[in-house]
Amino acid sequence: MSEFTNIxxxxxxxxxxxxxxxxxxxxxxxxxxxxxxxxxxxxxxxxTEKRLNRYWTVLEENHGASNSLAGFNIKGVHYLAKExxxxxxxxxxxTDLIDKIVRQYPDSSAQIIEEYFTxxxxxxxxxxxxxxxx
Amino acid sequence: MDTIDIKTKDGVSYFEIEGPLFGxxxxxxxxxxxxxxxxxxxxxxxQTTLVAQFYKLVIPGLILTRHIFGGLDRPLFCDNQKDGDKxxxxxxxxxxxDYVWEGGASGQPIQKIAPDKSVFVVIISKNERHRDxxxxxxxWIERWNWVKESEGLLEAPARWVDxxxxxxxxxx
Numbered sequence: 001m002s003e004f005t006n007i008x009x010x011x012x013x014x015x016x017x018x019x020x021x022x023x024x025x026x027x028x029x030x031x032x033x034x035x036x037x038x039x040x041x042x043x044x045x046x047x048t049e050k051r052l053n054r055y056w057t058v059l060e061e062n063h064g065a066s067n068s069l070a071g072f073n074i075k076g077v078h079y080l081a082k083e084x085x086x087x088x089x090x091x092x093x094x095t096d097l098i099d100k101i102v103r104q105y106p107d108s109s110a111q112i113i114e115e116y117f118t119x120x121x122x123x124x125x126x127x128x129x130x131x132x133x134x
Numbered sequence: 135m136d137t138i139d140i141k142t143k144d145g146v147s148y149f150e151i152e153g154p155l156f157g158x159x160x161x162x163x164x165x166x167x168x169x170x171x172x173x174x175x176x177x178x179x180x181q182t183t184l185v186a187q188f189y190k191l192v193i194p195g196l197i198l199t200r201h202i203f204g205g206l207d208r209p210l211f212c213d214n215q216k217d218g219d220k221x222x223x224x225x226x227x228x229x230x231x232d233y234v235w236e237g238g239a240s241g242q243p244i245q246k247i248a249p250d251k252s253v254f255v256v257i258i259s260k261n262e263r264h265r266d267x268x269x270x271x272x273x274w275i276e277r278w279n280w281v282k283e284s285e286g287l288l289e290a291p292a293r294w295v296d297x298x299x300x301x302x303x304x305x306x
Binding site for chain 1: 136137138139140141142143172173174175177178179180181182183185187189193206207222232233234235238239240241242243246249252257259270274276277279280281282293297
């Protein structure tokens with residue numbers, strides 16, 4: 001078993017180091033393999049995750065305009081893939097995935113996602129690359 | 135000055151953060167790791183506010199956790215396990231401040247008032263399957279964010295009874 005080495009850095013130095021890695025934010029969709037969900041974030045901001053049901057969570061912006069949504073999560077992706085018949089190994093257009101879920105589970109939560117996000121998502125044309133999972 | 139522990143093992147670096155140990159007594163502290171490369175991914179995606187919250191709420195704040203809940207009540211495939219939801223633990227507390235990042239690469243974390251009626255949660259998976267390689271690690275930090283607060287249990291997420299399998303620890 002290998003040993004680890006330990007260093008102690010101060011927070012300021014560590015922050016200087018990480019912020020040199022910052023890239024400009026763009027709307028994103030990515031698969032989170034730890035929590036088996038697709039995270040869609042359209043704005044870099046603080047948000048509160050509000051669960052709609054087992055599959056949908058919306059991100060409510062904390063310090064912006066009232067009722068503004070910064071994105072959403074699609075949860076239980078492997079289960080949905082099995083139910084809806086899509087692959088979790090390739091690249092998938094986000095709007096196609098949302099259409100599939102909404103058709104299969106047309107409830108009030110899906111309606112919120114469709115009504116709030118569809119127009120913006122068609123503008124940014126996001127894809128989920130399951131090989132680039134976070 | 136606030137310090138951060140960084141461990142390196144087999145050429146990979148990890149932040150080490152202390153927090154309560156999965157309900158095994160309030161006097162015991164666990165060690166929770168997250169690879170520095172995971173924070174690098176947030177940087178690459180430009181998710182600067184999540185980085186600010188990691189430095190200002192997760193690193194110094196995990197030790198202040200008020201409740202720990204076990205098991206997410208939803209289908210979750212993780213680490214080649216169909217029942218990955220069982221390994222997830224939610225550490226919740228109610229900080230008085232929130233942080234955002236302003237100014238990009240030349241900026242810094244900016245303090246804000248915490249969102250109303252919300253709690254901050256850190257999701258951690260218990261280190262069971264990788265215990266042989268990482269015996270010093272109690273859990274892996276996977277995510278952090280704000281969620282709405284329960285009206286019945288202070289510093290707990292709303293509808294925690296429905297969202298999680300069980301409440302396993304509360305700070306007295």
